[in-house]
Amino acid sequence: MNGQQPVNIVMIEDDEGHARLIEKNIRRxxxxxxxxxxxxxxxxxxxxxxxxxxxxxxxxxxxxxxxNLPDMSGTxxxxxxxxxxxxxxxxxxxxTTTDYKIEIQRCYDLGCxxxxxxxxxxxxxxxxxKQLGLFLSVIQVPDIETD
Amino acid sequence: MKAPTLFSLNKDxxxxxxxxxxxxxxxxxxxxxxxxxALAVQRNREHTxxxxxxxxxxxxxxxxxxxxxxxxFARRGYLLDRRxxxxxxxxxxxxDLAKAIGQVDALTRDNQRQQALIPQLKWLSGQLDTRLLxxxxxxxxxxxxxxxxxxxxxxxxxxGQRIRQVTARMFAEEQRLLGERLVAQQxxxxxxxxxxxxxxxxLVLVAIGSVATIRRYTFNLMQSRDExxxxxxxxxxxxxxxxxxLQRANDEIQRFAYIVSHDLRSPLVNVMGFTSELxxxxxxxxxxxDRAEVEAPGLVTEEARVxxxxxxxxxxxxxxxxxxxxxRLINAILRLSREGRRTITPEALDMAAMFQGxxxxxxxxxxxxxxxxxxAEDLPHLVSDRVAVEQIASNLVENAVKYLxxxxxxxxxxxGRRQGVRVLYQIKDNGRGIDPKDHExxxxxxxxxxxxxxxxxxxxLAHVRALAYRLGGTITLSxxxxxxxxxxxxxxxxxxxxxxxxx
Numbered sequence: 001m002n003g004q005q006p007v008n009i010v011m012i013e014d015d016e017g018h019a020r021l022i023e024k025n026i027r028r029x030x031x032x033x034x035x036x037x038x039x040x041x042x043x044x045x046x047x048x049x050x051x052x053x054x055x056x057x058x059x060x061x062x063x064x065x066x067x068n069l070p071d072m073s074g075t076x077x078x079x080x081x082x083x084x085x086x087x088x089x090x091x092x093x094x095x096t097t098t099d100y101k102i103e104i105q106r107c108y109d110l111g112c113x114x115x116x117x118x119x120x121x122x123x124x125x126x127x128x129x130k131q132l133g134l135f136l137s138v139i140q141v142p143d144i145e146t147d
Numbered sequence: 148m149k150a151p152t153l154f155s156l157n158k159d160x161x162x163x164x165x166x167x168x169x170x171x172x173x174x175x176x177x178x179x180x181x182x183x184x185a186l187a188v189q190r191n192r193e194h195t196x197x198x199x200x201x202x203x204x205x206x207x208x209x210x211x212x213x214x215x216x217x218x219x220f221a222r223r224g225y226l227l228d229r230r231x232x233x234x235x236x237x238x239x240x241x242x243d244l245a246k247a248i249g250q251v252d253a254l255t256r257d258n259q260r261q262q263a264l265i266p267q268l269k270w271l272s273g274q275l276d277t278r279l280l281x282x283x284x285x286x287x288x289x290x291x292x293x294x295x296x297x298x299x300x301x302x303x304x305x306x307g308q309r310i311r312q313v314t315a316r317m318f319a320e321e322q323r324l325l326g327e328r329l330v331a332q333q334x335x336x337x338x339x340x341x342x343x344x345x346x347x348x349x350l351v352l353v354a355i356g357s358v359a360t361i362r363r364y365t366f367n368l369m370q371s372r373d374e375x376x377x378x379x380x381x382x383x384x385x386x387x388x389x390x391x392x393l394q395r396a397n398d399e400i401q402r403f404a405y406i407v408s409h410d411l412r413s414p415l416v417n418v419m420g421f422t423s424e425l426x427x428x429x430x431x432x433x434x435x436x437d438r439a440e441v442e443a444p445g446l447v448t449e450e451a452r453v454x455x456x457x458x459x460x461x462x463x464x465x466x467x468x469x470x471x472x473x474x475r476l477i478n479a480i481l482r483l484s485r486e487g488r489r490t491i492t493p494e495a496l497d498m499a500a501m502f503q504g505x506x507x508x509x510x511x512x513x514x515x516x517x518x519x520x521x522x523a524e525d526l527p528h529l530v531s532d533r534v535a536v537e538q539i540a541s542n543l544v545e546n547a548v549k550y551l552x553x554x555x556x557x558x559x560x561x562x563g564r565r566q567g568v569r570v571l572y573q574i575k576d577n578g579r580g581i582d583p584k585d586h587e588x589x590x591x592x593x594x595x596x597x598x599x600x601x602x603x604x605x606x607x608l609a610h611v612r613a614l615a616y617r618l619g620g621t622i623t624l625s626x627x628x629x630x631x632x633x634x635x636x637x638x639x640x641x642x643x644x645x646x647x648x649x650x
Contacts, residue, residue, distance in 0.1 A: 017417030024424070068413070097412045100405075100485075121474070122419040 007141050008055060009035045011064040012044040012077065013095075018118070022064065022095070025126050029133025041072035045080065048087060056086045060141045065112075067096040067103070075106060082111030089142045093132065162364050166357065173353035180346025187339030194332035200254065201325045204261075207251040208314050208321065211268070214244035215275065215310050219303065222279045226286050234283070244272055251317070258324075261317055268313050275306035397487065404484035408477045415474055422466045429459045472604075476593065479606040483592070483613060491532040491617065493642040498526040498536075498572065502561050505541045509548055518548050518557025526563040527570045531642040535614045539622075540572075542607045543634050547576035549601055552629060569620075570640045577631040586624050597628075618642060 009026075013019040019037050026035070038044035047054045048063075055061030063081065067074030074096065081087045091113045098104075099117040107115050116132060119125045217240030225233040248268055255261035282303065436455045439447045499522055506513070506520040513520060529536065547559040555577060563572040581589060585596035592609040615622045619639045626632035 015413055015417065017421065018413065021417070021420040021424075068410075097409060097416065118416055122416070122423040125416060125420060126423070 006059070007033055008053075008059065008061045009033050009064060009136070010044065010048065010055065010061050011035055011037045012041065012069065012074070013037065013064065013066040014039050014069050015066070018066070021122075021125070022129055025129035026133040026136070028126075029130045029137070031133045031136055033136075039070075041069045041074070041077050045077060048081070049085070055090060060143055061087075061090055062136060062139075062141055063090060063092045065092055065094050065096075067094060067098055067107075075103075075110060078107060078110045078112055091139065091141060095132075162360065165360050169353050169357045169360065173350060173357070176346050176349035176353065180342055180349075183342030183346070184339060187335050187342065190335040191332060191339070194328055194335060197328050198325065198332070201321050201328060204251060204254045205318060205321050205325075207247055207254055208317050210247035211244060211251060211272075212311065212314050214240050214247050215272070215307055218244065218275070218279060219307055222283055222303070225283055229286065237279070237283070241276060244276075248272060255317075258320070260320055264313055264317055268310065268317075271306055271310045271313065275303055275310060278303040278306060401484050401487045404480050404487075408481040408484065411477050412474075415470060415477065418466065419470050419474075422463055422470065425459075426463050429455065429463070432459075475604055479592070479604055479610075483606075483610060486535070486538075486610070486614060487617065489534070491535065491642065493530050494533055496529045496531060496533060496536055498529055498540075498563065499524055501537060502526065502540055502544065505537070505544045508541070509545060513548055513557070516548070516551060516557060518551065518559065520544065520548070520559045521561070523560075523562045526561070526572065527565040527640070529570055529638060529640060531618050531638060535618055536638075539611050539614050539636060542611045543574040543636070546607060547574055547578060547632070547634075549603075550576075550578045550597070552577065552579045552631075565640065566637075568640055570638055572636045572638075573633055574636075575631065575633045580628045580630045580632050581624065581626040582628045583626070586626070589624070590622070 009031075011019060011022065013022065016039065019039075023035055023037070036047065038047065048061075049056045052058060065074050065078060069077075074094065078092060078094065081090060081092060088111075092111070093114040093116065094107050094112045095116045095118060097118050104115050114132075114135075116128060119128055218237055221233045221237035221240055224230070225237065248265070251261070251268075252265045255265070433455050436447055436452060440452070502522045506522060509520070512518075544559060544561070548557060551557040558577045560575045561572065562575070563570060565571075579597060581596050588594045589596050590608050590612045591605075593605040594609075595603065595605040612622050615636060615638065619642065621637045623635045623637070624632060625635075
């Protein structure tokens with residue numbers, strides 16, 4: 001993804017099973033970047049903005065975001081990332097079960113870069129994640145500007 | 148509402164009877180009073196005539212007396228000084244007497260007693276006249292002197308007295324009649340006043356009664372009007388509250404359905420995902436068993452072989468089909484909840500064209516089973532939501548084609564008619580029919596009826612009914628097992644909104 005610095009993938013997903021399946025399929029697509037997994041919004045935000053190895057303080061990242069989290073709505077995290085500070089240009093891929101039209105529109109309005117609905121059918125699901133992996137392997141991620 | 152209406156109707160009837168009775172009574176009283184008055188006036192007039200008559204008779208009698216007096220005075224005067232003028236006067240008085248007697252005679256023709264006295268009166272006056280004339284003639288001849296005068300005079304005086312007696316009797320008779328007639332007149336006047344008074348009192352009573360009844364009725368009427376208005380306002384309020392409650396409940400259900408179906412999907416993704424992983428993991432295991440069987444048969448137990456080749460694929464297969472079914476059910480709930488949230492956009496719909504379109508999409512299937520779908524050309528048009536109506540139409544026609552009676556070529560008829568502000572569409576088939584005890588059940592979600600030989604989840608009719616309700620309509624079913632089914636959709640001809648906010 002990025003020549004100079006490895007891009008970390010931050011996955012915010014409350015369902016362990018989903019997280020595991022996503023990781024498996026991304027790996028199958030040949031992506032070997034580090035994947036940090038968080039099951040709730042609070043710890044994820046803490047890592048994103050405050051952790052020394054987190055993207056705000058250290059290097060570029062790509063965020064995989066589920067909208068249904070136990071402690072806060074994924075759209076709130078999306079709004080926070082896209083509205084202020086160091087992470088506003090960080091690509092966010094919303095990966096969720098919701099395929100409600102209004103929800104999709106809202107996410108793009110808030111600045112999400114890609115919105116993917118998790119297919120229930122596992123073959124489609126695996127296929128979608130693999131394609132996402134291929135996509136991730138070619139996209140350019142901007143460096144974090146510390147301003 | 149029924150009991151008060153009946154009650155007031157009864158009251159109305161009662162009131163009408165009372166008013167009519169009062170008015171009739173009033174008119175009767177007026178009529179009776181008028182009749183009594185007319186009768187009294189008539190009788191009074193008769194009495195007055197008779198009174199005048201009596202007075203005339205009395206005057207006649209007085210004239211008789213006066214004439215007799217006149218005759219006697221004229222004769223006495225003549226005897227004293229023999230003036231010719233007194234003879235003339237005498238003749239005049241005599242004429243007056245005859246006239247007066249004639250008058251009295253004429254006037255008292257109705258009175259037997261007076262008539263009986265008339266001849267006597269005539270005779271006496273004749274006798275008197277003869278005596279008087281005789282004495283006057285004697286005086287002319289010089290026979291009579293002072294004494295002779297007296298003797299002749301005595302006879303005439305006698306007759307004069309007798310005449311006066313007769314006239315006095317007649318007078319008395321007339322006085323008696325006068326008294327009688329006066330009393331009769333008084334009585335009739337009293338009667339007249341009584342009639343008037345009773346009539347008046349009756350009128351006043353009727354007036355008071357009528358006014359009181361009308362006032363009470365008006366008061367009742369106003370009271371019930373006020374009550375009705377209050378009830379009406381209350382009803383509108385109640386309906387508004389109920390509608391809001393219903394809307395809230397509906398919104399709640401929609402949200403619930405959405406959340407449930409949505410949250411159920413997440414674990415399902417895992418189940419299906421890891422089943423696939425399991426399946427994938429089983430493949431190298433099977434290969435291992437295959438290889439071991441060839442290379443080291445002693446290592447492969449019967450148990451391991453059955454587990455890898457039969458149990459594992461079977462278990463995975465069941466998990467797969469079950470999760471797939473669960474997925475379909477969840478999707479159905481999701482679709483229903485989404486339908487409920489969808490904004491209704493009414494537009495003019497050509498229903499014949501729509502049903503024809505539905506029939507065309509089912510063409511390959513109908514051709515396959517040899518079924519015929521006929522659509523009436525005069526299907527009434529509709530202003531409603533295209534997507535919803537189309538789903539209702541396609542679900543019903545599809546069902547009709549789907550559940551045929553084996554051995555009977557399918558025949559589906561679509562007809563419709565307008566009924567006031569609503570339209571009715573009938574989808575009639577000759578298929579296998581639905582047992583009456585299942586008529587309500589088939590509209591429930593995930594419920595089906597009859598032989599389960601057709602694919603389906605039991606969603607279609609639940610969906611159709613939800614849509615019909617959403618469009619302000621209803622759907623009914625009449626059918627007997629083995630005799631086909633008739634689904635009747637009743638929709639408002641022009642969708643006017645269900646009052647819900649689509650914001």
